[in-house]
Amino acid sequence: MKRTLLAVEYSGEEETIAVFAKALGHPVRIKILKLLASQQCCFTGELTELIPMAQSTISQHLKALLEAGLIQGEINPPKVRYCINQESWAKAHSIFEAFFAPDRVFGCDCPIVERAQDDMCPS
């Protein structure tokens, strides 16, 4: 992939949101998180019984969630227990909350206009 010479700079917040969001960007991972969140005790491989996907595929999705920090696993041979990482969960909660806070968003009054009016935009 060709890359631009000047790399785009991202703030920590931008990177963090993107990492969390990317991990949430597949419905099966949402399903897995919901299952884990609803378990009183942490999970093992019942996921393969609940989700009709190859064991290796589910393991791959678990790895993605692990790497984003949203879950944690505890080896308990031959099983592994997964559960929500509460700290990251809280962090994701607050960062998304702040991002979507309505007061951060200016109202968009842009009407559908026939013609641009130069004085409509400050810039």
Add this chain to the structure above:
Amino acid sequence: MKRTLLAVEYSGEEETIAVFAKALGHPVRIKILKLLASQQCCFTGELTELIPMAQSTISQHLKALLEAGLIQGEINPPKVRYCINQESWAKAHSIFEAFFAPDRVFGCDCPIVERAQDDMCPS
């Protein structure tokens, strides 16, 4: 790509979160959204001045945000005004809020144990 015979079924909520999250899953799109959210008036191509990326790439990212419904554009030739789609924004806000609500998540008391104890997990 080989597909499993039994397709996995997703709830509307799972799909919706995944769609929004996928759109948020790249830092440049977070940056774009922040820029649009902070503009009093809607945006056009100042993005290309603020973000050192090819114009076509930015257009591509805008398209992704459009398709997820997070922004809207108004043709105002030869410029296009983009702004946050407030309705979707509010929807994303509430759906992420509900998803991350701490009371949805059971506490994970799973200790790191030497050996599995059968009575630890209900299932």
Add this chain to the structure above:
DNA sequence: TGAATTAATCGTACATTTACGATAAACAAA
């Protein structure tokens, strides 16, 4: 020691994403 069980990892195939430059389309202004 030798099964059995569970989950990660490997290898692979195909789809999607991401970036670029070039081109096309839409319109205003000269």
Add this chain to the structure above:
DNA sequence: TTTGTTTATCGTAAATGTACGATTAATTCA
């Protein structure tokens, strides 16, 4: 009509994502 401005789309290349089956690794149980 021609020119300039702005943005979308096309074509392309490389990276990443997603799914599978097969294999490997770790540990328990017989």
